[in-house]
Amino acid sequence: MFDIEFLRRIRIAEIDSVVADLPAGGRVLEFGAGDGTQAMDLSRRGFDVIGIDLARSAHAGHRVFPVLDYDGSHIPLPDSSVDVVFSSNVLEHVEDLPGALAEMRRVTRDGGLGVHLVPSVAWRGWTLATGPPTSLAAVGFMLATLASGRPTAVSDALRYGRVAITAALPIAHGASGNAFSELFRYRSSRWRRDFESHGFEVLRSRRSGLFHTGHMLLGPRLSMARRADLAARFGSAADVFVVRPVRTSRIE
Numbered sequence: 001m002f003d004i005e006f007l008r009r010i011r012i013a014e015i016d017s018v019v020a021d022l023p024a025g026g027r028v029l030e031f032g033a034g035d036g037t038q039a040m041d042l043s044r045r046g047f048d049v050i051g052i053d054l055a056r057s058a059h060a061g062h063r064v065f066p067v068l069d070y071d072g073s074h075i076p077l078p079d080s081s082v083d084v085v086f087s088s089n090v091l092e093h094v095e096d097l098p099g100a101l102a103e104m105r106r107v108t109r110d111g112g113l114g115v116h117l118v119p120s121v122a123w124r125g126w127t128l129a130t131g132p133p134t135s136l137a138a139v140g141f142m143l144a145t146l147a148s149g150r151p152t153a154v155s156d157a158l159r160y161g162r163v164a165i166t167a168a169l170p171i172a173h174g175a176s177g178n179a180f181s182e183l184f185r186y187r188s189s190r191w192r193r194d195f196e197s198h199g200f201e202v203l204r205s206r207r208s209g210l211f212h213t214g215h216m217l218l219g220p221r222l223s224m225a226r227r228a229d230l231a232a233r234f235g236s237a238a239d240v241f242v243v244r245p246v247r248t249s250r251i252e
Contacts, residue, residue, distance in 0.1 A: 004062070006219045008037045010212055013224045014088050014117055014238070015041050017208050021115050021242050022047065026083035029075070029107060031100070032090030036065025042086075052076065072096075075103045082107050088117040089238065091194075092174035092186070101198040105245040114200060114243040117208060118191050119173065122235025124182045127214035131167045134215040138164035167215055188239050200243040207236035 015038055022028060025046050030039045033051030043049045043065070053059065055069040068076055073096070085104045094100045104114055142160035145153050170179035177185055184190070192202050211230035222230070231237070 003216055003219050006216060008035075009220070009224070010210070011037045011088060012041050013210055013227075014038070014208065015045075017210065018086070018115050018117065018240055019045060021113070021240075022086070023083055023113075027081070028084045028086055029077065029082040031075075031085055031087040031104065032093070033065070033067045035059040035062045036067050038086075038088055039067065040065040050077065050082070073099065073103075075107050077107045079106055080109045083109055083112045085112075085114045086116070087114075089119060091116060091118055092182075095175045097194060098198050101195070101200065105199050108245050110247075112245065113203075114195075114241070114245070116241045116243070117238040118241065119182075119186050120188070120207070120236055120239050121183055121186050122211075123213065123237040124173070124179070124186050126211075126217075126234065126237075127173070128170060128179060128183075130213045130215045130217050131170065134217075135164045135168035138167060173214060191239060191241060195241060195243050199246050201246050203242045203244055205239060205241045207231065208238040208240050209236055210238070211235070212237045 011034075019042075022042075025048070027048040028042055028050070030042070030049060030051040033039045033053045034057065036051050039049045039051035049065075051065060051067040052070040052075060053067050054072055070076065085108055091097060091100070108114065138160045142157045142164065145157045145160060150156070172178045173182060174185065188205060192205065195202055209228055209231050210224070211227045211234055
């Protein structure tokens with residue numbers, strides 16, 4: 001079940017998997033920075049980092065790094081002003097993906113890159129598969145909490161009840177389709193087509209090498225090393241795409 005500290009550990013591990021793709025000391029725009037965990041980590045590694053996210057983001061009240069508010073349409077930066085646009089598990093939530101990718105092209109300098117982690121079919125499949133056991137576990141926690149008699153028992157039980165309901169239902173993760181159509185939407189070939197259809201050349205792609213699910217199966221009880229082992233057997237939670245903007249003259 002959801003654990004913000006565990007999620008932050010996952011996000012740092014993702015940075016470990018892509019840091020070699022980023023030009024040392026470069027200016028990085030994190031698109032969809034959330035609470036700023038990854039932006040802060042990149043800054044600590046010597047990058048010049050700008051993070052942006054929607055003002056209405058669920059993470060807006062928990063930011064650990066300065067994050068600029070983004071209106072969902074226009075990246076608040078000048079043309080050709082960053083070396084890299086980085087995102088992690090964000091693009092699937094973007095309703096106007098062509099518009100967002102066009103904005104990324106606009107702010108990227110000549111010779112710059114995009115480095116994007118996107119959810120995989122394996123992540124979608126294992127998140128569906130672990131929904132029912134997560135729901136049952138949440139019901140167990142809910143009943144135990146109600147029986148505890150703690151002052152916060154009712155509010156805690158309601159929280160577990162919400163988890164039980166949402167885990168049991170195959171709810172869509174991204175901005176379009178449903179949980180089952182996402183098994184096709186999150187194919188690596190589909191992500192590649194998205195980038196190539198909207199002004200980017202895919203330089204390379206690979207698995208992230210980390211296993212986790214949307215229900216945070218076993219959470220911090222599984223080490224990152226163990227999750228790397230599981231990724232080799234059961235699939236990585238994300239695909240990594242390193243892309244380069246194609247300027248208009250080449251597209252036309």
